[in-house]
Amino acid sequence: MRVGLIVDSACDLPYEFARKHDIFILPVTAVIDGETYIDEHDPVRTQEFYQSGLLKKGRHAETQAYTTEQIYDLFMKEIVPRFDIAICETVARSRSLIYQNATEAMNRVMASYQEARAVSGREGKFSMRVIDSKQIFAGQGLLAAHTLRLAEQRLSKNALRNEVEAFSDRIYTCVIPRDLHYIRERARRRGDKSVSGMAAFLGKALNITPVIFGQGAGGAPVARTRRFEAAAEQVMDYAAARVEAGLLTPYVSLSCGMSWTEIEDLPGLNRLRNACERNGVELLLSQMGITSSIYVGPGSLCLALAAEPHSFSDHQ
Known part of the structure; x- marks a missing residue:
């Protein structure tokens, strides 16, 4: 069959x-x-x-x-x-x-x-x-x-x-949008008011990059940094820590809306790779597809893993 x-x-x-x-x-x-x-x-x-x-x-x-x-x-x-x-x-x-x-x-x-x-x-x-x-x-x-x-x-x-x-219901996802204005405009056209105008303004004016964390398609900001690279490193460190603690399936999925050169330069990526290798976990690394990139914006990042209940800050 x-x-x-x-x-x-x-x-x-x-x-x-x-x-x-x-x-x-x-x-x-x-x-x-x-x-x-x-x-x-x-x-x-x-x-x-x-x-x-x-x-x-x-x-x-x-x-x-x-x-x-x-x-x-x-x-x-x-x-x-x-x-x-x-x-x-x-x-x-x-x-x-x-x-x-x-x-x-x-x-x-x-x-x-x-x-x-x-x-x-x-x-x-x-x-x-x-x-x-x-x-x-x-x-x-x-x-x-x-x-x-x-x-x-x-x-x-x-x-x-x-x-x-x-x-x-056991899957946790981290999303780092590159441009909050892009997400807000996309959400506005869909009638989704989850990203406020003030948040988009602050992201543009102060160069703030949020980490959105949660289960499934839902999520809320759990960290705010001044640079995308700093946010990416936080997410890599979070994932590496969860890998060391033990996952519910031996995969970590990571997609990035950028060129492969930019992906390989992401801070913390090699630490995550090493943690996966040590623990028999396969890193499913991919370039974000056209549909995903249109939805969340080019240059963005999405990571997912399955684990017991936890918070994003548990690794810190």
Whole structure:
């Protein structure tokens, strides 16, 4: 019985990791200055976006979920003929229509998959589940990696779903936005007032960079620094300390909306790498995808790990 994992383009994972494990990417449409692009997590295309400056501030950029019809067509063409059980983990439903549209598409698939299975020569029934990851970006990537580990245990489909949903609540995420004004404008267009005008003004006037920390897609500022590099080092030190203390899954997921040269120069990254190596933890380091970068702003950083309840300051 073959189990397939589907994630959307808001999920940040290293390209080689996703390819090795045959993870299917559900695309997201990006609209930048009126031009439409399809984000399929192609590493070459993503690098071109960073080099071309298409993701820089000053451009009007939005993301759009694939429609129910588009997702249905993809599921019928790419998923039904290849897998017996499919799990689709979407970005937090509070942040996007992807979960809603994927669920509607799944319901249509379950009512009409038999012919597609017969044509492909794949025998037996097909089962599918759409799960709200409750995560964003690197958090989604962490949940996907853990789901693959659970799938290796050959759990029943219901047990697998329950384990994934329960584990999602154990994931902690740190986000460092490069530009609070960018986030505020994006949030304003969505009707999200979580980033106030005063916070954005202070961030611009005083060069304050916050660390936003919490479980899942929620979070609150837990540290404020005058430089992005100082905030990044705090997050690396936090993650290294949690690795030493013990994680609930042997992964740390880190995505960065910058060039690979800038990523490798991040302060504290090598200390985190060393801590992971000492403790048998895989660092899932990736360049932030187009969808993620549009959402939180170019130059930003997102880190996720799963651990027992704690606060960001516990490592200090």
